[in-house]
Amino acid sequence: MPTSKDVAQAAGVAQSTVSYVLSGKRPISEKTRKKVEAAIEQLTYQPNAGARALAGRRTHVIGLVIPFIPELEMGSIMEFVSVIASTARQFDHDILLITDDEGAAGLHRVVGQQICDGLILMQIEDEDERLPVARSLNVPVVLIGIPRDPSGLVCIDADFEMAGEHCVRDLAAAGHSVISVIDWQPAVTERHVNYVDRFMHGTDVAAQALGVTVLHLPGGTDRDTISESVDKALASTTGKPAFIAPDRTIQDILRRDLSSRGLTLGLDVSVIGSASPTLAELQPIPLSTIDLRPAEVSRQAVKIMCQLLEADSHGPHESLELVPTVITHRSSTLRPE
């Protein structure tokens, strides 16, 4: 592997000059720059990351802490991971994967060994054991999700409250006076991620404002739970029923349950679910969805991280950003009157 010294020699300049050509931190004459660039090209020189980190005190690596095999929702997690990684590259950084089975020790490790310049944490719980660590580390930390006490932390998430509001508003506009919200599955609610509460709160706020009724019903991944919830919903509804099922697994089960009762989506009943546009279109009856913008949340998370890194701010920061959600009408909801 060629070093910057080799490049310097080939270009007939000092090693430091090569460094300055690369960083642009000092003026270099056009002539010298050309010579150096030619030498770099010819030797296919690439700076050594270890040496750069050692001398420059910057690794250009961001640690991403991913949840430990939650067995469910792997697909949506992958979307975050994938977008985070490619966005990081746009900011000239790489992503190091840290699995959550290392726990808080993992955070201390990568920061202590200076493998990473900063950390992005996913799947933040209400009372997350990683929070005290996040606050005490002297590197920037960005949370995807919002804990109960976000003080001293930098958080970003989809605006679940807005999402809940939008769903109710739209269904109310379509003429529904009773709207049933199916909860996320137990595996999610047990994890005490508070986006569930935020979503529910949004539905309540909208309901109150519009004078419609919102029913909160239990979710589950078995048919029976959903079936019971649908029973309850139908029993308390006069007029055509409406459902909001933000959990992807549940919306599948719900749709099947409704059609087995002979109810046609978009005709006898409205359903708003959550899915990528592609998947939503693929359904026999294209699904109206609330898009929680995972890609945009991921991009913002990386962007915020890189801003913090640039600001070189070791002191604690605090901010909270909510990404607006988008509701899309397809065929599974009644048309507004």
Add this chain to the structure above:
Amino acid sequence: MPTSKDVAQAAGVAQSTVSYVLSGKRPISEKTRKKVEAAIEQLTYQPNAGARALAGRRTHVIGLVIPFIPELEMGSIMEFVSVIASTARQFDHDILLITDDEGAAGLHRVVGQQICDGLILMQIEDEDERLPVARSLNVPVVLIGIPRDPSGLVCIDADFEMAGEHCVRDLAAAGHSVISVIDWQPAVTERHVNYVDRFMHGTDVAAQALGVTVLHLPGGTDRDTISESVDKALASTTGKPAFIAPDRTIQDILRRDLSSRGLTLGLDVSVIGSASPTLAELQPIPLSTIDLRPAEVSRQAVKIMCQLLEADSHGPHESLELVPTVITHRSSTLRPE
């Protein structure tokens, strides 16, 4: 951050002694070791990764190249990623994420900058453009998947041929004389990953050996394609029909199609699909599955990589490992006679 020099000072020894205590590459007296370990503990010393990489010419990082948002199968990819990351930790390595939108240039980059000691590539296609690069890099590369020409490469994958064979054998044993194999969805087959061919070949081999008939039918993510395939299958079957649907998306559609025709799984018709045990059990009729062992494939990939790294073998290697698949009977297949 404390350095090994600080530790040495605190313990009253030379810096090199601290290094030897940590690496164990030279004998150290019990007494000295204790002193050094105490100092490390007290200062919460952690070696600087950059310096270590620079001096030791080893980063302890493995690059993982993940496919670029294929929009489908994200869930299963995440399972690979997750297991690879935690297995790597067991071998004292970390995982750096490289998204495939960087293409071959990304490989050159991470190797050239010496960010990684080796690379694991996923989702290998028959004629993958990354193969020439993989062969020419002077770091170990492990492929998950098998290209058309695996010469000079280290490959690992599930034994799809065995999987195909097993499925047919089991259905034949259950009394089926005509067995329909539904192809993967076009999004997969268009990618020219050859596990599809290997699986199909396995089914043919078993069919020939057992004297049963195997029908290969097109797959798709829309109802109509599957429905047509089922029509064809039923038309050519005397006795009870049997289906093999290794594509996860397709098996869902297939199951629904069959029940809409009034056929009960495990009673009127056999279906073998592919799913994690958890998901398979969750179905209304628990699904008999062929397990393609993604976790085991991931573990092996990391293990092989670490062996190559240990052997310090820069020269090209060549090997091919197939992980045995496991077939599990649940209720969606007829019982053997």
Add this chain to the structure above:
DNA sequence: CAGCATCGTCGATACGCATCGATGATTCCC
């Protein structure tokens, strides 16, 4: 044309660790 600021480049040093050769301290054997 002397004096001074500006520009472009160089040499030296630091970053933190691994490793090699050397050196003193022990132990062993005849």
Add this chain to the structure above:
DNA sequence: GGGAATCATCGATGCGTATCGACGATGCTG
């Protein structure tokens, strides 16, 4: 009990880059 072999430790050096101070060259001002 003296020389060889072994053991435990130290000091010095190198890994490749970033950065700082210094310095010669150039341009400008009065």
